[in-house]
Amino acid sequence: MTMIDRRDFLKLAGLAGVTFVAGTGCAATGMGSSSDEFHFVQLSDTHWGFTGDAANPDAAGTLQKAVAAVNSLVEQPDFVVFTGDLTHNTDDPKERRRRLAQFKEIVSQLKVKNVRFMPGEHDGSLDKSAAYQELFGATHYTFNHKGVHFIALDNVSDPRGRLGEEQLQWLQADVKQQKTDTQIIVLTHRPLFDLYPQWDWATGDGKQAVDILLQHPKVSVFYGHIHQEHHFKTGHIDHHASKSLIFALPAPGSVPKRAAINWNPAMPYDGLGFREVEFDKSYANIEIKEYPVKRG
């Protein structure tokens, strides 16, 4: 039985929610015994160092609340990723390092110790991520987790928002090495597709990256940058933008100017949040759960 058949069967039988016998699931989808349910948490666009009461009067306290919210999850994630714009940009290299260091100190309070980072243009575009690398290391890298292959791409260290030829070649070589049935998850800051280039919601050479990823049958992309939840498909690849943890931005092209949505005193932290990404045993389904900064 394929995954979809099984779901339909469960629905028809009125059994949704009942745990299926694990062995059957693995055999049916041809996965090895290494596969295992897990979830990770994505946080994005925390912009530590941002000031502006109209957009967020608690700019100096929102990141800590997000850390507390993740720590309060009953089932702790296997790991946490921050998809860029950890800090808000500054022209002063000393201040940039101070903000990155403060950010690092605050997120060290996460219970989960497996934490992955990548830069956004606010962290890295003014110094080609020099300060970022001093504190967080490489800006693009891969890792494997329970049989899923993760690729972090850097489309911000070049201030024009490009990946560059070298990184594209590196990506091509890496994708080629993956087995056909391996699930690939790409983590990056800017959208790889042309979401709304008028607002710079794109990656200059993102199409080349998407073309490379299209060679692989199982790819999902998780990114940030646009400060709102957004889901889009290019071919069989789905792209999921995450909310911000500092201020929300309007839907692409919905207003003449891209500007922060004002803080709503009646609904503090509205539009901000983080997400949980869950993999079932077969990795045939990826479930995304959105969480607010403050619960209740």
Added chain:
Amino acid sequence: MLRMILAYCVTTAVLAIFVYMGLTEYSLRAAESGERVIKITAHKFDYTPNEIRLKKDETVVLEFTSSDVDHGFNVPELGLRADVLPGKTTRIRFTALKAGKFEVHCDNFCGVNHEEMGGMVVVE
């Protein structure tokens, strides 16, 4: 080894000829047709002029330069983009094929107010 050096020299020479031909052809064409030249200077965080007016189907030469740091000039709806760099002039021959108002944005992260850096191309 000698053959490699020879091959390198030939390639360089051929490239140089092409570049030279390209440049000559370019300046001849611009001179012959008397295309309008529009100079645009970028600076933190604006363009001078901020608005460019073009006629539909008119071919112009846009000359970009920056008075401070690296900027970009991007009009996605017109398929027009240029690197705008200090101490350097970027020339682009451009024909607007549709009328309307098109927003320009800087697509080279240039500092604190980069996200507000924009302009307008008006095609009549």
